[in-house]
Amino acid sequence: MIALRLWWLLLRRQTDQRLTIMLALIAFGVATGALLTVLGGLAAFIGRSEHGGNGLYVLLAQIATVILIIPVITLGGSAARLSISRRDDRLAALRLAGATSSQVGAIAVADAAGQALAGAMLGVVLYFAALPGVAMINFEGRPFAWSELLVTPAVLALTIAGVVLLATVSAVLTLARIAISPLGVARRSSPKRVSAIRIGVALVVLLAWAPATKLLGSDAGLIVGMIVFGLCFAVLNLIGPFVLGLIGRLSVARANTVPKLLAARRLTDDPRAAWRPVAGVTLATFVAGVLSIGPAIAASQPTGADPESAHLPADLMTGSLVTLVIAALLAAVSVGVNQAARVYDLRDQYQMLHLIGTDVPVLKQARVRETALPLVASVAIAALISLIMVAPFGILLIGQAPGGIATFVGGIAVSLGLVLVAVQLSQPLVDRVLASGRMPGDE
Amino acid sequence: MILSARNLVMTYGAGDAAAHALAGVNLDVDPGSLAIMGPSGSGKSTLLHCLAGIQRPTGGSVRLRGMELASMSDKTRTALRRRDFGFVFQAGQLVAELPANENVALPLMLDGMAHRAAIGRADHYLEVVGLAGLEGRRPGELSGGQAQRVAIARALVAEPVVVFADEPTGALDQNTGQEIMQVLVGATSRAGAALVVVTHDPGIARHCKRTVLMRDGHIVAEYHAPVTAEPAVMA
Numbered sequence: 001m002i003a004l005r006l007w008w009l010l011l012r013r014q015t016d017q018r019l020t021i022m023l024a025l026i027a028f029g030v031a032t033g034a035l036l037t038v039l040g041g042l043a044a045f046i047g048r049s050e051h052g053g054n055g056l057y058v059l060l061a062q063i064a065t066v067i068l069i070i071p072v073i074t075l076g077g078s079a080a081r082l083s084i085s086r087r088d089d090r091l092a093a094l095r096l097a098g099a100t101s102s103q104v105g106a107i108a109v110a111d112a113a114g115q116a117l118a119g120a121m122l123g124v125v126l127y128f129a130a131l132p133g134v135a136m137i138n139f140e141g142r143p144f145a146w147s148e149l150l151v152t153p154a155v156l157a158l159t160i161a162g163v164v165l166l167a168t169v170s171a172v173l174t175l176a177r178i179a180i181s182p183l184g185v186a187r188r189s190s191p192k193r194v195s196a197i198r199i200g201v202a203l204v205v206l207l208a209w210a211p212a213t214k215l216l217g218s219d220a221g222l223i224v225g226m227i228v229f230g231l232c233f234a235v236l237n238l239i240g241p242f243v244l245g246l247i248g249r250l251s252v253a254r255a256n257t258v259p260k261l262l263a264a265r266r267l268t269d270d271p272r273a274a275w276r277p278v279a280g281v282t283l284a285t286f287v288a289g290v291l292s293i294g295p296a297i298a299a300s301q302p303t304g305a306d307p308e309s310a311h312l313p314a315d316l317m318t319g320s321l322v323t324l325v326i327a328a329l330l331a332a333v334s335v336g337v338n339q340a341a342r343v344y345d346l347r348d349q350y351q352m353l354h355l356i357g358t359d360v361p362v363l364k365q366a367r368v369r370e371t372a373l374p375l376v377a378s379v380a381i382a383a384l385i386s387l388i389m390v391a392p393f394g395i396l397l398i399g400q401a402p403g404g405i406a407t408f409v410g411g412i413a414v415s416l417g418l419v420l421v422a423v424q425l426s427q428p429l430v431d432r433v434l435a436s437g438r439m440p441g442d443e
Numbered sequence: 444m445i446l447s448a449r450n451l452v453m454t455y456g457a458g459d460a461a462a463h464a465l466a467g468v469n470l471d472v473d474p475g476s477l478a479i480m481g482p483s484g485s486g487k488s489t490l491l492h493c494l495a496g497i498q499r500p501t502g503g504s505v506r507l508r509g510m511e512l513a514s515m516s517d518k519t520r521t522a523l524r525r526r527d528f529g530f531v532f533q534a535g536q537l538v539a540e541l542p543a544n545e546n547v548a549l550p551l552m553l554d555g556m557a558h559r560a561a562i563g564r565a566d567h568y569l570e571v572v573g574l575a576g577l578e579g580r581r582p583g584e585l586s587g588g589q590a591q592r593v594a595i596a597r598a599l600v601a602e603p604v605v606v607f608a609d610e611p612t613g614a615l616d617q618n619t620g621q622e623i624m625q626v627l628v629g630a631t632s633r634a635g636a637a638l639v640v641v642t643h644d645p646g647i648a649r650h651c652k653r654t655v656l657m658r659d660g661h662i663v664a665e666y667h668a669p670v671t672a673e674p675a676v677m678a
Binding site: 255256257258261262265266268269270349352353354355356357358359360362 | 497517518521522523524525526528529530532536537538539540541545549550552553554557558581597
């Protein structure tokens with residue numbers, strides 16, 4: 001009880017935690033809002049199919065939901081890590097005040113869950129705010145009615161509970177990796193190597209994709225196909241950090257400036273941490289790559305004879321773009337949240353580097369480079385894997401439908417642009433950190 | 444004389460709430476070692492920050508070889524800190540991702556030296572501070588004392604005219620602290636640089652040839668020999 005009271009006291013007094021809390025709330029909110037919007041869209045297509053609409057739209061909406069649910073979960077996970085990993089002082093103070101390790105852990109998890117709940121509520125507001133915009137989109141020749149896009153109260157409650165559960169599980173996993181003592185929070189001290197076994201696993205999954213696409217015609221096959229698709233998506237996160245580590249090791253030898261050296265060393269030191277800020281962009285690129293075949297499939301559909309399918313080509317294009325916009329939005333929030341949090345994490349280092357004579361533009365250039373290097377690599381990996389994904393459907397088809405290429409290239413350009421904007425938006429935070437008058441190591 | 448401070452004033456806030464961290468300090472920094480001692484809140488760290496061009500004083504002047512620091516642009520003062528000054532702080536001063544020799548090489552690379560050449564010189568300075576063989580270790584793989592030695596090597600690698608050390612042993616046990624002070628004073632002296640150490644610990648200050656004592660933003664005493672006992676003003 002004393003520990004709980006102290007936690008509340010520290011929560012109210014620690015003003016420097018406001019940025020972290022705000023970022024976590026935004027991330028949880030956007031993740032929840034996007035999830036509800038996607039589920040609302042799925043419910044609308046199911047509703048239409050029950051009233052004589054084309055059943056194929058339900059299948060396509062399910063695929064879009066599967067595509068988008070993973071970035072939503074990723075963003076939710078990032079938010080949970082953010083809400084728990086920057087509380088070192090508070091967690092240590094609780095231990096110093098006599099709380100046991102498990103009490104502190106429980107309080108920290110409850111803290112993350114509380115933020116997830118508040119963020120999810122914000123997400124519900126965002127969902128309702130987005131409804132008028134979403135309702136203007138035409139599918140099957142007519143816009144949605146608001147009532148079509150509304151999720152049931154049960155889905156709403158389950159979504160909120162799911163976000164809180166996701167935050168709780170992520171918080172428990174994060175806590176398992178740290179040791180909270182009264183003197184501080186201890187983390188790893190040596191570089192993390194990423195095993196080459198990842199490449200082997202990735203190859204096996206990617207090789208399984210082509211046979212899995214043959215099963216897509218049947219109901220059971222659809223489930224298998226979706227599982228393998230999800231696994232291919234996970235492959236991105238397996239290969240990415242390994243390739244980044246490799247690029248980092250190659251770049252160190254050629255690094256002749258401090259920004260290049262810092263960027264290369266960050267990749268070799270913890271490739272997973274370097275991957276995380278660009279993971280959202282990678283997902284958007286992957287989605288753009290997979291959807292690049294949409295217009296090609298649409299163009300190959302017979303038109304005119306079946307009135308049910310008359311709108312299908314245009315709707316496939318619209319559906320691809322809507323999915324891409326939501327994926328890009330999730331990526332933008334993910335990058336923005338990670339970039340802002342990173343300035344807070346590295347404030348000691350920025351102050352120290354400035355103190356020993358690093359010009360502010362050089363410091364900012366280092367930030368851009370340490371994001372750009374993994375970004376370019378991750379976009380290339382995502383593009384390659386997405387092309388492997390669409391290959392079984394006939395990769396040459398893409399060339400016949402310029403709309404697909406435009407979606408793909410446009411998706412990559414928008415994603416890269418978003419990252420640069422996110423980095424630039426967080427640059428004033430560096431100025432603020434340097435102007436704070438705080439010395440490296442100051443509490 | 445390398446650095447000279449005249450009538451240094453640093454005031455935080457205004458009116459009744461004004462706090463005078465420095466209230467008209469005069470100090471010359473000559474070759475050799477100087478300890479700035481004083482109780483917490485006496486203004487010793489603020490004085491170091493003003494001398495090193497980290498903070499602009501609200502009044503008075505700091506001159507390095509005749510050049511006024513306060514009139515320099517931020518860019519010029521940053522270059523000055525890179526080329527003419529070295530820094531050792533209590534904690535949080537090494538880049539976690541870089542091995543020891545690259546941490547030491549940073550000021551050289553920031554000034555345009557190629558990686559290979561900078562590493563060569565960094566390795567030499569790591570040897571000077573007794574860390575030969577540990578060049579490839581990262582900060583997380585070093586003890587507190589070893590990390591401070593890396594910081595000392597980095598402070599010296601650009602061959603500065605002054606090394607500033609703010610409570611350099613504050614995070615170390617007493618024995619390691621004494622060792623670090625011996626390394627700091629010895630290496631700085633051999634490099635021909637002046638050393639300014641801020642400390643509240645007489646056991647650390649006794650390593651320096653000259654000591655000034657501060658209280659309430661004023662220099663209240665000065666000794667031109669190592670202080671061997673805690674001065675009464677510290678009580």
